[in-house]
Amino acid sequence: MNKDSQMRAAINQKLIEMGERERLKELLRAKLVECGWKDQMKAQCKDVIREKGLEHVTVEDLVVEITPKGRALVPDSVKKELLQRIRAFLAQHSTL
Amino acid sequence: CNGAWLQRKQHTLQPTYYVMSLYPQIMFCFGRARRSSRCGSPAGCSHVNAYKVDNWRPNLRVIYQCFVWSGSAETRRRKAKSCICHMCGAHLNRLHSCLYCVFFGCFTKKHIHEHAKNKRHNLAIDLLYGGIYCFVCQDYIYDKDMEQIAKEEQRKAWKLQGVGEKYSTWEPTKRELDLLRHNPKRRKMTTNCTIGLRGLINLGNTCFMNCIVQALTHTPLLRDFFLSDRHKCEMQSNSCLVCEMSQLFQEFYSGHRSPHIPFRLLHLVWTHARHLAGYEQQDAHEFLIAALDVLHRHCKGDTTNDNGKKANNPNHCNCIIDQIFTGGLQSDVTCQVCHGVSTTIDPFWDISLDLPGSSTPFWPLSPGGDGGTVNGESHLSGATTLTDCLRRFTRPEHLGSSAKIKCGGCHSYQESTKQLTMKKLPIVACFHLKRFEHSAKLRRKITTYVSFPLELDMTPFMASRWASTNYLPPGLYVLVRYALFAVVNHQGTLESGHYTSFIRQHKDQWFKCDDAIITKASIKDVLDSEGYLLFYHKQFLEYE
Numbered sequence: 163m164n165k166d167s168q169m170r171a172a173i174n175q176k177l178i179e180m181g182e183r184e185r186l187k188e189l190l191r192a193k194l195v196e197c198g199w200k201d202q203m204k205a206q207c208k209d210v211i212r213e214k215g216l217e218h219v220t221v222e223d224l225v226v227e228i229t230p231k232g233r234a235l236v237p238d239s240v241k242k243e244l245l246q247r248i249r250a251f252l253a254q255h256s257t258l
Numbered sequence: 259c260n261g262a263w264l265q266r267k268q269h270t271l272q273p274t275y276y277v278m279s280l281y282p283q284i285m286f287c288f289g290r291a292r293r294s295s296r297c298g299s300p301a302g303c304s305h306v307n308a309y310k311v312d313n314w315r316p317n318l319r320v321i322y323q324c325f326v327w328s329g330s331a332e333t334r335r336r337k338a339k340s341c342i343c344h345m346c347g348a349h350l351n352r353l354h355s356c357l358y359c360v361f362f363g364c365f366t367k368k369h370i371h372e373h374a375k376n377k378r379h380n381l382a383i384d385l386l387y388g389g390i391y392c393f394v395c396q397d398y399i400y401d402k403d404m405e406q407i408a409k410e411e412q413r414k415a416w417k418l419q420g421v422g423e424k425y426s427t428w429e430p431t432k433r434e435l436d437l438l439r440h441n442p443k444r445r446k447m448t449t450n451c452t453i454g455l456r457g458l459i460n461l462g463n464t465c466f467m468n469c470i471v472q473a474l475t476h477t478p479l480l481r482d483f484f485l486s487d488r489h490k491c492e493m494q495s496n497s498c499l500v501c502e503m504s505q506l507f508q509e510f511y512s513g514h515r516s517p518h519i520p521f522r523l524l525h526l527v528w529t530h531a532r533h534l535a536g537y538e539q540q541d542a543h544e545f546l547i548a549a550l551d552v553l554h555r556h557c558k559g560d561t562t563n564d565n566g567k568k569a570n571n572p573n574h575c576n577c578i579i580d581q582i583f584t585g586g587l588q589s590d591v592t593c594q595v596c597h598g599v600s601t602t603i604d605p606f607w608d609i610s611l612d613l614p615g616s617s618t619p620f621w622p623l624s625p626g627g628d629g630g631t632v633n634g635e636s637h638l639s640g641a642t643t644l645t646d647c648l649r650r651f652t653r654p655e656h657l658g659s660s661a662k663i664k665c666g667g668c669h670s671y672q673e674s675t676k677q678l679t680m681k682k683l684p685i686v687a688c689f690h691l692k693r694f695e696h697s698a699k700l701r702r703k704i705t706t707y708v709s710f711p712l713e714l715d716m717t718p719f720m721a722s723r724w725a726s727t728n729y730l731p732p733g734l735y736v737l738v739r740y741a742l743f744a745v746v747n748h749q750g751t752l753e754s755g756h757y758t759s760f761i762r763q764h765k766d767q768w769f770k771c772d773d774a775i776i777t778k779a780s781i782k783d784v785l786d787s788e789g790y791l792l793f794y795h796k797q798f799l800e801y802e
């Protein structure tokens with residue numbers, strides 16, 4: 163493992179250990195509903211399903227097709243806020 | 259809920275982590291897509307039945323407890339350590355656990371798929387979201403019993419962590435579903451709609467009340483509280499001001515255009531705050547404080563069901579008013595002889611600021627001196643800024659020889675200095691510019707122009723600023739940034755004046771409320787106004 167992924171793993175472990183990961187996840191979920199992202203995603207998924215036909219599409223097909231679009235559509239403000247919180251968390255647990 | 263329609267936000271709104279800048283829509287009523295309609299194959303997955311034998315329920319519960327929701331510190335520690343892909347060592351990449359044996363594998367690189375195929379273990383559980391995947395059907399399964407267990411365990415885990423229900427999505431109760439069915443009309447907030455704007459009839463010098471009502475009804479967190487029907491009334495008679503506010507919010511957000519006549523509100527204010535009774539002009543600031551106080555007292559029933567969690571504000575109250583408006587002011591009195599410091603913390607609902615031009619000297623705080631660029635306010639025009647007023651408010655003040663205080667260190671009366679700083683910032687910071695001077699000698703209005711910003715950084719006025727600025731990584735200051743959302747103005751003289759307000763809708767649309775008349779306003783109109791009460795909303799809210 164390179165240094166970067168070691169760091170990621172360490173941060174992820176700390177987030178899980180302190181219960182922060184769960185809170186961040188729920189926070190993100192709420193933010194994404196609020197900013198309309200979830201509705202956008204739902205519409206995109208429906209489009210894909212309509213295009214391919216319900217019989218011929220799996221969850222994984224959807225994930226592959228939608229993930230890049232989904233990432234791109236997350237508002238900067240949401241990303242920024244999550245980053246702030248992770249930073250604040252790390253500042254508090256700076257033994258890492 | 260009362261009335262012909264329901265207003266709801268899709269998820270339970272907890273003030274503690276609502277971010278205003280992201281407030282684009284309130285969903286009035288939300289038809290949640292039912293799980294069943296999302297299920298891939300209408301017949302459902304038959305492979306799940308093979309799992310449902312013997313003790314499958316307790317087994318599944320243990321998996322949720324230990325590896326998915328991990329409510330206790332012990333299980334979280336274990337999860338953090340042990341949950342890595344057994345094949346590639348990844349921590350992330352959509353980690354799943356086999357339901358038939360102890361195996362963790364990542365989904366992204368298909369390591370969990372490999373395991374499923376080799377061992378013919380068809381079901382795996384997503385360790386982050388708790389969904390259960392069937393490798394034969396190639397789909398997550400939507401099994402009622404399993405979902406029930408997942409939900410119950412998640413609730414327990416949240417409770418263990420003291421998170422409460424605050425992060426859970428709103429699910430209508432049976433009663434609410436009935437109401438929704440009987441009231442099919444839905445209202446949705448779009449980015450340009452003006453729902454929520456409504457004029458208020460002046461009932462005879464009641465503009466002091468109207469301008470505050472406009473500010474309160476446009477306080478994002480307060481609106482969310484009332485529109486999600488969270489007040490549980492415990493008042494005996496129908497004289498509850500909180501109930502009246504609920505009614506008022508319904509009126510404001512009903513979409514009706516005609517001005518509302520707030521006579522019941524006025525009557526209740528007269529009943530509960532007798533010093534404001536009568537048809538004379540009253541002070542809007544005084545009304546604000548009285549209203550907050552009465553609302554706080556009438557909120558009793560709302561404060562009990564918060565998991566018994568101690569209130570985290572200096573007023574020691576969990577009511578919505580204290581959650582939003584209460585901050586803590588730290589007062590440090592330093593003895594000039596022994597330099598011993600005695601510190602007290604007092605709750606506040608607003609900050610009253612002295613202005614230049616009053617009989618108490620405003621300067622020697624040099625205009626635009628150190629930290630002159632704070633909050634991007636310029637002193638080009640020579641105008642005093644809100645930041646100046648706050649710097650003055652938080653400067654060390656020599657108490658003088660006539661105000662000696664008994665020092666705990668010296669055990670005698672000594673001269674001392676006193677400094678006020680913000681210990682705890684409220685979610686809504688309300689600044690009162692002291693424009694009305696009532697001293698023994700004179701009563702007058704101070705019309706000095708004070709410029710105030712759209713965005714305010716409160717970091718420089720915090721008690722722990724020296725400790726924190728050296729410690730926090732760059733960029734963290736955003737956590738104490740505030741955005742202006744309402745301004746109350748007083749026009750005219752002390753004897754005959756008139757109150758109006760500017761309120762903000764959405765992110766940057768401003769409106770002027772002059773009793774029954776509401777007009778569009780520019781940001782310049784707002785910032786050029788004199789300013790009597792300034793309402794700022796915290797932009798990033800910590801969850802506690």
Ligand SMILES: [Zn+2]
Pocket residue numbers: 303304305306392393394395396
């Ligand atoms: Zn299946």
Ligand SMILES: [Zn+2]
Pocket residue numbers: 343344345346347348363364365367369
């Ligand atoms: Zn792997």
Ligand SMILES: [Zn+2]
Pocket residue numbers: 356357358359360361373377379
């Ligand atoms: Zn297995």
Ligand SMILES: [Zn+2]
Pocket residue numbers: 489490491492493498499500501502556
């Ligand atoms: Zn009530």
Ligand SMILES: [Zn+2]
Pocket residue numbers: 554555557573575576577578579580
């Ligand atoms: Zn209270």
Ligand SMILES: [Zn+2]
Pocket residue numbers: 593594595596597598665666667668669672
């Ligand atoms: Zn002393």
